[in-house]
Amino acid sequence: MKFIRRATILLISFLLVLVAILAMRTARFRPIEVPAPAPAESMDVDSNAAAARLARAIQIPTISYEDPEKSDTAKFLAFHDLLIELFPKSHAALKREVVNEFSLLYTWGGSNPELKPIILMSHMDVVPISPGTEGDWLHTPFSGDVADGFVWGRGTMDDKSGVLASLEAVEHLLAAGFAPKRTVILAFGHDEEIGGGNGAPKIVELLKSRGTNAEFVLDEGGSITQGIIPDVTRSVALIGVAEKGYMSLELSVMQTGGHSSTPPRNTAIGILSAAVARLEENQMPARIEGPSLQLFQNVGPHMPISRRVVFANLWFFRPVITSILSGSAATNATVRTTTATTIFESGDKANVLPVNARSVVNFRILPGDSLDDVTAHVRRVVADDRIKIQQIGTANEAAPPCDPAAPAFKVVATTIRQVCGNDILVSPYLVVGATDSRYYYPISKNVYRFGALRMEPSDLERMHGTNERVSIENYAEAIRFYAQLIRNVDALP
Ligand SMILES: [Zn+2]
Numbered sequence: 001m002k003f004i005r006r007a008t009i010l011l012i013s014f015l016l017v018l019v020a021i022l023a024m025r026t027a028r029f030r031p032i033e034v035p036a037p038a039p040a041e042s043m044d045v046d047s048n049a050a051a052a053r054l055a056r057a058i059q060i061p062t063i064s065y066e067d068p069e070k071s072d073t074a075k076f077l078a079f080h081d082l083l084i085e086l087f088p089k090s091h092a093a094l095k096r097e098v099v100n101e102f103s104l105l106y107t108w109g110g111s112n113p114e115l116k117p118i119i120l121m122s123h124m125d126v127v128p129i130s131p132g133t134e135g136d137w138l139h140t141p142f143s144g145d146v147a148d149g150f151v152w153g154r155g156t157m158d159d160k161s162g163v164l165a166s167l168e169a170v171e172h173l174l175a176a177g178f179a180p181k182r183t184v185i186l187a188f189g190h191d192e193e194i195g196g197g198n199g200a201p202k203i204v205e206l207l208k209s210r211g212t213n214a215e216f217v218l219d220e221g222g223s224i225t226q227g228i229i230p231d232v233t234r235s236v237a238l239i240g241v242a243e244k245g246y247m248s249l250e251l252s253v254m255q256t257g258g259h260s261s262t263p264p265r266n267t268a269i270g271i272l273s274a275a276v277a278r279l280e281e282n283q284m285p286a287r288i289e290g291p292s293l294q295l296f297q298n299v300g301p302h303m304p305i306s307r308r309v310v311f312a313n314l315w316f317f318r319p320v321i322t323s324i325l326s327g328s329a330a331t332n333a334t335v336r337t338t339t340a341t342t343i344f345e346s347g348d349k350a351n352v353l354p355v356n357a358r359s360v361v362n363f364r365i366l367p368g369d370s371l372d373d374v375t376a377h378v379r380r381v382v383a384d385d386r387i388k389i390q391q392i393g394t395a396n397e398a399a400p401p402c403d404p405a406a407p408a409f410k411v412v413a414t415t416i417r418q419v420c421g422n423d424i425l426v427s428p429y430l431v432v433g434a435t436d437s438r439y440y441y442p443i444s445k446n447v448y449r450f451g452a453l454r455m456e457p458s459d460l461e462r463m464h465g466t467n468e469r470v471s472i473e474n475y476a477e478a479i480r481f482y483a484q485l486i487r488n489v490d491a492l493p
Contacts, residue, residue, distance in 0.1 A: 111179060152469045
């Protein structure tokens, strides 16, 4: 009896202490107060004229096809010519170089060669229209229609708006008599949508041969999200500071075939499908760290109390949060190396044992895991000598996180708030897809992914999907963002 009473008292005291700690940490988990930045330089953008120029760029279908045979290189040259026509001041004042036939590099020399240059990246190619979806477009994909306050068409979001908006900004600054102290480089790849191997790395090679070491690189990737992060009502601007890696492993089995009337216990299909099932059951471990952790720390204080308690007390709730995040495909991708079986082939006749079976598993690799780690994990989980495991296609390690405390990060964050709204929360995050920026690590330690596009949940499916569009207002905002950024970097130490 006495023992039970003591144990109860002990338990209650323990719970009280626990609740007190959780409450205290929640109370301390407050939004990070950032002083309001100075207002942006006033800038008159003729948004309708800018939209009309973007529309013309959309009308040139610079499509990247997986099958290089299908590529229409003339379209890329026509796109180059259009840029010359639309931005005469930039083409008079900046050095323009064509890299590997179709990529473009512009250099706007700064007056102070001591200052490191900045590089603004975008890509000129677009993805094809999925066959059968053409009819679902409200405006035909390459019409470049301007209607209902939007420019419509493939490339309006991804990523011709980046190419054109950065040139609009330069054109505008030149007209205003602005001369940068710090060199500004514009780098436009032509094959990002098929891995970027012939564009971005060639540009980087060239810049590296010239000893370029950039203060920062800014590519596509992040955006200003509204309603995309659950339970956060404020707009959140996401700046990608890291990027997942990529690898595909082929698993294959060879067996003696024969007649299906006297089969072995497991055929090639049975052996391989069991291995694939094991891989799906045994995922790489989840970790909340780096940019994903920073994102929760930044937006957590703006969530309702029930969530705030959890994010303020990761030390206690980490296992719970990890399992919650693992539960949805979108958040799962931000906390672990993902495993996706994408191809499975075997068998061709109902009464014949298959001689071989083959499957391909695609991995998107969390920074901190390496290609070797993933391969080792697969070998360990498959644990079957009959299965041959080999890497196929291109692979790249994850692009490691850049320091969000760097002055370069702050200048991008400040520019967002100056131009797009002081109430916007700005946070680093992990890009789960791939961008050309991963090639730029050799020439800068600050590689960021952000374009000033505003994204609501319904916009996510427009990217690479149907009815891609950008609002005229948002496009003008993107132009102002680049112009203000170029002004701001001159003040960086
Ligand atoms: Zn893109």
